[in-house]
Amino acid sequence: QLNKEARQTAEKIKSDRILALQHASVKQWDKVRKSSTLLLDYLKDYENAQTGVSEKTLKNRHDMRLKVEQFVTESNQQLVSVANLDVEFCRGFIRFLRTAKNTRKKKEESTISVGYAATIQTSFNGALNNAVREGMLKANPMKAINAKEKVHIPDSAREFLTLDELKLCCLPSVLTYSRHPSC
Numbered sequence: 001q002l003n004k005e006a007r008q009t010a011e012k013i014k015s016d017r018i019l020a021l022q023h024a025s026v027k028q029w030d031k032v033r034k035s036s037t038l039l040l041d042y043l044k045d046y047e048n049a050q051t052g053v054s055e056k057t058l059k060n061r062h063d064m065r066l067k068v069e070q071f072v073t074e075s076n077q078q079l080v081s082v083a084n085l086d087v088e089f090c091r092g093f094i095r096f097l098r099t100a101k102n103t104r105k106k107k108e109e110s111t112i113s114v115g116y117a118a119t120i121q122t123s124f125n126g127a128l129n130n131a132v133r134e135g136m137l138k139a140n141p142m143k144a145i146n147a148k149e150k151v152h153i154p155d156s157a158r159e160f161l162t163l164d165e166l167k168l169c170c171l172p173s174v175l176t177y178s179r180h181p182s183c
Helices: 002-023 026-035 039-048 055-074 087-099 114-133 163-176
Strands: none
Touching: 039 055, 039 114, 055 087, 055 114, 087 114
């Protein structure tokens, strides 16, 4: 079974490279080879590229890679290459993020938060932008998706104290402490 799967992967890579070479010249072999890299392999390399990035960015890349792995497994697209990424794949990933299970909360069946989904989406978009810079993609398919379709963090409705409310609330306590800097 493993041999059969490995053979299918090899055949898929071979056919992708043949098609890419037909559309490009032999001089661009390096770009063709890179673009036929499997998405999950590319994301592992992208995650491990630690030059000049913060710990938070590395964590976001790691989390994004795990969610993409979960998506391609659930949608049976493990053999998708970077060159074959398209708008429909990205739309499917965004739909997946809206309903993705939260694996950190083991007590209850819950989905990831909208803020976390937006962070994953942003990190995935950054990985695709990097693939464009490296010549693996001609254009980022996420840019072709309407902004309304993407995950957005909702505006929070915050209430603030007015100056009068602040004076009413805090002034008596300030007067009782004579050592307070504002006295």
